[in-house]
Amino acid sequence: MAGRSPTMLSRRGLLTGAAAIGGTAALSGGLSACGTAAVANPDTLQFWTLLSGGDGGTMADMLAKVTGSGAAYDVKTTTLVWGEPYYTKLAMAATGGRPPDVAIMHASRVPGYAPGGLLDTWDIDRLAELGVSEDTFPEEIWKKGMMGEELFAVALDAHPTVMMFNTDICDKAGVLESDGKLRATTLPEEFVDLLGQLGGQTKGGHPLSYGYLGDGAQMFRLFYTFYTQHGAAMTFPEGGEAEIDDAIAIESLELMQRLLDGKLAAQRSDYASAIAEFATGRSAMLLTGVWELRTMVETGMSFDMSAIPTLYGTPSTFADSHAFVLPHQNEPDERRRDLTYQFVADLLKGSYDWATAGHIPAYLPVTESPDYAKLTPQSHYAEVAQQVSYEPEAWFTGSGSNFQSEFGAAVQPALMTGKDAAGAVDAFRARVNRLLKTTNPVDPDGTWKP
Known part of the structure; x- marks a missing residue:
């Protein structure tokens, strides 16, 4: 079942609103830099991130692992400039009908984007079938992805x-x-x-x-x-x-x-x-x-x-968290959504590698594993994930x-x-x-x- 979303804004309203949120966000070029959803190969998922430098390299390695082991999906990654340009383009893509299948968003930004219908919700039962559930995350990190009874973001990490x-x-x-x-x-x-x-x-x-x-x-x-x-x-x-x-x-x-x-x-x-x-x-x-x-x-x-x-x-x-979100789709393809859920679950289960970037993986089976306990200095501050305070x-x-x-x-x-x-x-x-x-x-x- 696809995630529900409130009534969408008009494109004109979104362009005005995104600029207001960003203050100095540049809107020149419209959607030309946003990319388009895959059509020729329905098994190729579009993934937008704001991760660059060492973080971007680590994520690329993680993607190679999850797509190189007989996965039913491939992933095309689009990396955009961190900050308001990224969030503005993500909002424009959602309202313009050309969103990626999944994207990275800071958990602290979700309250500014979910209300206008820019994000779809995650189906909690669907995630649980893949081993991703509330009890596999620190309490505050899971709660941060919730708005009311709905889950809008699934955290990859805490970066305190x-x-x-x-x-x-x-x-x-x-x-x-x-x-x-x-x-x-x-x-x-x-x-x-x-x-x-x-x-x-x-x-x-x-x-x-x-x-x-x-x-x-x-x-x-x-x-x-x-x-x-x-x-x-x-x-x-x-x-x-x-x-x-x-x-x-x-x-x-x-x-x-x-x-x-x-x-x-x-x-x-x-x-x-x-x-x-x-x-x-x-x-x-x-x-x-x-x-x-x-x-x-x-x-x-x-x-x-x-x-x-x-x-x-x-x-x-x-702290804040890099989190996976589902940019709104008017008519999501159920096969692609299933693959998206599998993709996110695979990345979470393989997020031991994400610790090499310094971030604390949010998925508890990773940070509570014997291998993680041997990882220094990362294991010395892993406790912080249990005491995070978001803005x-x-x-x-x-x-x-x-x-x-x-x-x-x-x-x-x-x-x-x-x-x-x-x-x-x-x-x-x-x-x-x-x-x-x-x-x-x-x-x-x-x-x-x-």
């Missing part, structure tokens, strides 16, 4: 913010346990003290590397990790006002300011500078995403990885969205100066409230409420 640490420097500073793990810290003061102990071992750098200048995503990832570690959440009710705990938000931002004091970490550093500082051995720790695993492996340095310490009582880490749901949030830029614009001055965290939180709230007064351009009738 984590902590990398130079094991040579940490060993010299005496902050490693006998098993090689970093000494546990459970309070902000303990973490600051640990960094202070590391300071004497860094040469011309800092105990901690963290880059944020001009990068709203980086700022929000760490801020929301600390915020949700308080056991708190943010909600952005459509047509209402942002529900943010001011005291917790201020405390979270003040910890970031404390770390960025020029001694523990550079007060003003961008993402590339932070990566370079850690990669060249001039810092002991780095707060970054799991996707930088390959970068550090290539340096040949001695390092390990772990979850960001739980400093406020509740294990929680900001607050709203049509304007999600990976690469304008929301992250809005957050960065509100809080960057406070991080640069170390002053007025309360004013930064007020500015953030005001920006969110303005967005909440704006109608979701791909859901003009408000047919879905988070």
Whole structure:
């Protein structure tokens, strides 16, 4: 049975709406870059991804395995530019009647696209027959693909913010346990003290590397990790006002300011500078995403990885997921849909290889296997998949969205100066409230409420 979908928008409405979501998305060229569905060979599935670089190479290897073992399908992959250009073209393809059979989407972007009928739902029973079900995923990761009682996204992974640490420097500073793990810290003061102990071992750098200048995503990832570690959440009710705990938000931002004091970490550093500082051995720790695993492996340095310490009582880490979605088809071919389900199930079962990209496979039979337990440093932070916190749901949030830029614009001055965290939180709230007064351009009738 094909997935259900709300009433579709007109093409004109979608073009306007997609541009509004993207803010700066380029629409030139129309659908010419989108590709068309396979006709000559009905067993060739069209698969769109935004995965490039090392991730793209890993996915290509995984595709070769699932299509080279007597599979009943072949796959034609179209890789588009990451970010709003990708999401705009995906939306245009769905409303223009030329969608791929399956596509990769960040799970955090689904709330902005499913309401307007751009995505079909997954048949949960159909997936279960292939060994893909709720009990084969971490609870929060499976729930993120749900909207109400319907499943719109099946996660391939979790890619959280984590902590990398130079094991040579940490060993010299005496902050490693006998098993090689970093000494546990459970309070902000303990973490600051640990960094202070590391300071004497860094040469011309800092105990901690963290880059944020001009990068709203980086700022929000760490801020929301600390915020949700308080056991708190943010909600952005459509047509209402942002529900943010001011005291917790201020405390979270003040910890970031404390770390960025020029001694523990550079007060003003961008993402590339932070990566370079850690990669060249001039810092002991780095707060970054799991996707930088390959970068550090290539340096040949001695390092390990772990979850960001739980400093406020509740294990929680900001994360997003690459997820499989079904772009809307007016009349899906049932044979091709069956093959699409089989294809996704095959990729999930073969996602051990996806861990080489640093991401945590979402499919539990993979991460709970003996082989995965031997995989280092990946197995050392696999627990993070059980404590993920996604961005607050709203049509304007999600990976690469304008929301992250809005957050960065509100809080960057406070991080640069170390002053007025309360004013930064007020500015953030005001920006969110303005967005909440704006109608979701791909859901003009408000047919879905988070």
